[in-house]
Amino acid sequence: MSGGKDRRSRASKTQGWEEAGGEFYQESYPADLEGMQRDPSKIATLLPSKQTRNATTRRVRPAQGQDTKGGTRRRASFSTVARRGSQYHEMQVATLPDLSENLINEERTWEEIREIKSMPVPMAQKREMKAQLQNATKLRLQGFEQIKWRRRKAWQSFRSKWGEYQTKLELWRMSLKTIEGNFGTGVVAFFLFLRWLVFLNLLLFLLIFAFVVLPHLVLREPADLPCDAETDATSVQCCSEGYDNVTRTAQFSVLDLIQGTGFVEGTLLFYGMYTNQIYGYSPMEDRAYQTARQMRATAVAAAANGSSAIGDGDGGARLMEASADIGEEPTTILYYDLPLVYVIIIAIYYAITLVAIMRAVVRQFKDRIAEGEGLFYQYCNLVFGGWDFCIHNQKSADIKHKALFNEIRSLLYQKRFEHERNNRSREFMLKLIAIRMFVNLVVFIILLLAAIIIYVLFNESLAKLEPNYNRSTVGNRSIILSWSTFFSTSQRSGSVSLASTIAPLLQAGLADDGSSGFDGVSSNSTDTTSSLESFSLEEKLRVLFYEFLPYLAIVCMNLVVPLLFNYLVKYEKYSPLFVIKISLFRTVFLRLSSLAVLLSRFYFLITPMNDTQKMLLMNGSTSEQGQTVAAAAATPPVSAEPMFSTSPTPPSIGAGSSETNETAFVANVTAAALSLLSSVLVREQQTQESQEQPLPTPQCYDEENGAPQCWETFVGQQFYKLFIVDFATHFLVTFFVNFPRAMFARHSSSRLAKFIGEQEFELSKHVLDVIYSQTLCWLGTFYTPFLPAIAALLTFLMFYIKKFACLVNSNPSAILYRASRSNSLFMSTLLISFTVALVPVVYALAELVPSRSCGPFRGLPSVWDRAIAAFMKLPLFFRNVLFFFGTASFAIPCFVVLTFFIYYYYAVSTANRHMVQVLKQQLVLEGHDKQFLLSRLSLFIKQQQEYQKRMMRQVAEQQQQHQLQGQYPQHSSSSSTANNVIQSSSYQQQQQQQPPIVPPPRTNSQSQAAEPTPALPPRDSKPSSRDRPKDLPPPPLPASSGSVAIDLK
Amino acid sequence: MGQVKSQFTEDELQDYEDLTYFTKKEILYAHKKFKNLAPEKVGHNKNAKLAMSKVLEYPELKANPFGDRICKVFSSSNDGDITFEDFLDMMSVFSDAAPKSVKAEHAFRIYDFDGDDMIGRNDLKQVIQRLVAYNSDLGHNDIDQLINNILEEADLDDDGALSFAEFEHIIDKSSDFINSFRIRL
Secondary structure (H helix, E strand, O other): OHHHHHHHHHHHHHHOHHHOHHHHHHHHOOOOHHHHHHOHHHHHHHOHHHOOHHHHHHHOOOOOHHHHHHHHHHOOOHHHHHHHHOOOHHHHHHHOOOOHHHOOEHHHHHHHHHHHOOOOOOHHHHHHHHHHHHHOOOEOOOHHHHHHHHHHHHHHHHHHHHHHHHHHHOOOHHHHHHHHHHHOHHHHHHHHHHHHHHHHHHHHHHHHHHHHHHHHHHOOOOOOOOOOOOOOOOOHHHHHHHHHHHHHHOOOOHHHHHHOOHHHHHOOOOHHHOOOOEEEOOHHHHHHHHHHHHHHHHHHHHHHHOOHHHHHHHHHHHHHHHHHHHHOOOOOOOEEEHHHHHHHHHHHHHHHHHHHHHHHHHHHHHHHHHHHOOOOOHHHHHHHOOOOOOOOOHHHHHHHHHHHHHHHHHHHHHHHHHHHHHOOOHHHHHHHHHHHHHHHHHHHHHHHHHHHHHHHHHHHHHHHHOOOOOHHHHHHHOOOHHHHHHHHHHHHHHHHHHHHHHHHHHHHHHHHHHHHOOOOOOOOHHHHHHHHHHOOHHHHHHHHHHHHHHHHHHHHHHHHHHHHHHHHHHHHOOOHHHHHHHHHHHHHHHHHHHHHHHHHHHHHHHHHHHHHHHHHHHHHHHHHOOOHHHHHHHHHHHHOOOOOOOOOOOOOOOOOOHHHHHHHHHHHHHHHHHOOHHHHHHHHHHHHHHHHOOOOOOOOOOOOOOOOOOHHHHHHHHHHHHHHHHHHHHHHHHHHHHHHHHHHHHHOOOHHHHHHHOEEOOHHHHHHHHHHHHHHHHHHOOOOOOHHHHHHHHHHHHHHHHHHHHHHHEEOOOOOOOHHHHHHHHHHHHHHHHHHHHHHHHHHHHHOOOOOOOOOOOOOOOHHHHHHHHHHHOOHHHHHHHHHHHOHHHHHHHHHHHHHHHHHHHHHHHHHHHHHHHHHHHHHHHHHHHHHHHHHHHHHHHHHHHHHHHHHHHHHHHHHHOOOHHHOHHHHHOOOHHHHHHHHHHHHHHHHHOOOOOOHHHHHHHHHHHOOOOOOOOOOOOOOOOOOOOOOOOOOOHHHHHHHHHHHO | OHHHHOOOOHHHHHHHHHHOOOOHHHHHHHHHHHHHHOHHHHHHOOOOOEOHHHHOOOHHHHHOOOHHHHHHHHOOOOOOOEOHHHHHHHHHHHOOOOOHHHHHHHHHHHHOOOOOOOEOHHHHHHHHHHHOOOOOOOOHHHHHHHHHHHHHHHOOOOOOOEOHHHHHHHHHHOOOHHHHOOOOO
16 A cells, blocks of 8 residues: 555656645645644645655664665666666555566665665665665676676776785874864865875986986996197086085095085986986997097097197097987987986976876865855855864864864854944044054065075185175175165174184195196085085084075074064955965065075076176187187187186177177076166176186186086085985974973963963964975975975974974864865965966076086086987987977967867856856745645645544544444544544555555555554653644654554454 | 784775775775784774764874764764774875865764754854863853954855865865874774
């Protein structure tokens, strides 16, 4: 009988409910009518659309037909057919005449078994279902289908196995759980972010390692041509040899390890040690090298013999030939072009990073957009997603309660806050605006001061370390000269004596070094420290101190200034959310500005030398290209000048050949246009100065300005140092400052101690720490290929530091951090800093001239030139294709098409948004309709019932006369006799009406099955003030009607 | 491990693996956790039924303001007492692998205090009160205001209560739910 009901309700779903008529409701929901009359809307809960899957399953457990309905309705469409045909196969027998069609095959059964787990029913029942499914008759799959299914099964089991391993290998699983339990998901998001960074860095390092470092280790480095100082003292080979000599002489020392100087500089850690040679297995090349070697030997011998001029010229010419020989690439033989790979790998490195960040950002971008369009359920999200179910600690739970309370209140008060803000008096507003402007001014001054301090300290430390470093010229270069001198003089007063003691010493060491070898082109910081071996430990420490001074300053400022900002922001009376944003913004600004100052210092250190390099390049390229004897002859006189003579190269120098002069001039003009106005001025000054001096010379590098011999390595060292200092401060601050503070607060009850010691886990600050070091990594990778590895390692350690800071040092914050919100915060900040970091790197790659003495790009006008050269070697077809991408005929159509696409998607999204609006309105209308209809219906039912009652009474009166006492024994005992009688009669009618649809035996069996289980689960409702009477059964169910029907028999 | 394993046959484990979002290892681990709640009782009968008060000693449930509701929803006897299979069901739903729809379904039942398949005003009130731990600072007016806001946002058909469909819709849009409705084993 209930089967019949089932069928009917299904029919009502498909064909509209008129068919069922009022009788339908009477039949299925006999008991709730009273409640319905009082509250007609209650009937709404009975509608199919309002029912959860479980609501139906749970109560009518054995009659699984209900479950099917619910399940299929919500399930993805693919399983719909399968489900209906499968576990309820039995039911289908009753209702559908054609059985064979619905017999399922093994694959479907298997799929359904896997679907069971998503059903909200107890385990016992799930097992039952599974057993039922397994025992059901099913078709065996044949042939290819069988294979396909097997494969799917195997794949599935492999995936679950893999998942198991993955969870086992998952890094920091338990740590994350602990943090989550104490601080909630928002903070865990930070740690997940850390982990993500570790993996990102590792991946990037593996990339670099595999393609750049490993070849260098494995492949045999082809020997370069030997240096021929007499021909061209500034040739790439000579410069390299000079640099090699410097680095090779260094010995092991611990200090070097953290400074990145000395012997460390000679390792693959830094850019300088990578070769500019092409690795290859070519016998040709070897032979060419051999001949070159021999020629060189003869040339040297000839020079020694005294016939210097002729021999030299001869040797030089032959050398040229040899190099031309080498220049012709042996095309058929495998070779590995390290410099090219270096460029490409760096490009890929940044591309991968960008993609990784974008992928993470896009995921959150969707949420953001939804939030922006007002589709976001602010309140619902807070209430239903507010509690972190993972919290397992009572104390954190309390704090979470408090945080939620705050959040709810601030959300509620937001409107009130706005209201209040609008009602502020004019005077108050004026005052507030004044305060805010003042605070912003103060913030600006602080930032400026910070920048100046870094600038000055950097100058200071350079001046201490580089005796040749010319403070006045450098100082002139900057607009804030007056500032800097003012500060530096005031600061220097204390350390004047020190400077005076150290400078001569250093110079003495240098002089030694310089005289020891002919090509002892030295006096950069590395060399200084290497020659410092003879100094006392105290001196070493002093040098160390100066070397780290700017970085210490930066790090200290990063620690202190944000606190100041936090303090200031209180006076500005912004809304709480805005406070977080603006302090974050200011802190980011601080960090970036300090980095910018640092970079600009590097830049000014490098640019003068850059010009020299450009000059040399012009010289070099003309001579190498085989303007041969003339050019080669032209250079020696210039280089024959004393090496250490002076000052940067003025434009007028390359007097040797007219062509050179011209090109050099052009180069200088462009360089001048590029550099800042101030530096141009300075250069003019310098040229004037230099004209008074004897003939200037090209050099491998510009030592007068304290420029390092290999500036790439120098920059790399600086980032290396900064990175390490940054990490060390986190370590020290966490363990030696914050930890005692926390201990102090914990074990002392005084309020002062609490004030000093209690720390909240401020997410934004910690995020910034991590992002900052990541930015350093991105900036420095080109110059320090090992930086990603160091970053991965240190980030790995950072996890533990932050974990300690989180679990031991601080209390959970009273601000509610939501996982989604904090995630998007991390990623957007990361993206910003990535873009910012990319700008100087790209500029350096494209514009700056690599040093002549080191690195894979020595002797090239810019790093990017290597890539362009490689591009030019491509077959013409590819080149044309690639060129085509750059032409307007491609770009403009492309642009137009993209614009069309954007417009199209914009239009679609607008339409969708409109549709959402319309549908929402429609839903509301439907709801109203439904309520209206329901109230009408309940009214109708009420009338009907009254009518029937009247009829009943009449019938009963009649029947009494015919004495029918014992016919309904059970019902006479129940309270609602009248009702049930009506029901039973209506059921009987019904059965008589539809015998073909519902075969009686089947109904019997099913309803008997329904009997043993409690038809209704015990109510678990709280004694809340429901307006609905307690004694009423819950929304009545088909099963209950089924049992009534049984009773009748 | 062997001792734990002896409590389950391979078939049972296979069943559990098929019917939950766990692997066999995780199931055994879950059992270990369950056993920790009442070592001797569970040691006797691996599927022993533990009283709700006992189950609520599980740390995550203990701290959770909806702990009792969770127990009731997952209890196969509907009175809050939990057998191991119920526990496994619970953990499976709260695990990372469970899809959003499954979580939403159970969340709906957890928040539906009176079991009328609608989250009405009274249910919402209970939810909010439990969330703020009956903090009396949040007055009745505030709570009413909040409930009004919620219904305004999410009650699409304007009947003064959230049906499951509406709730599922909320969950779909909520960016935090999937993260927060989760208990790591």
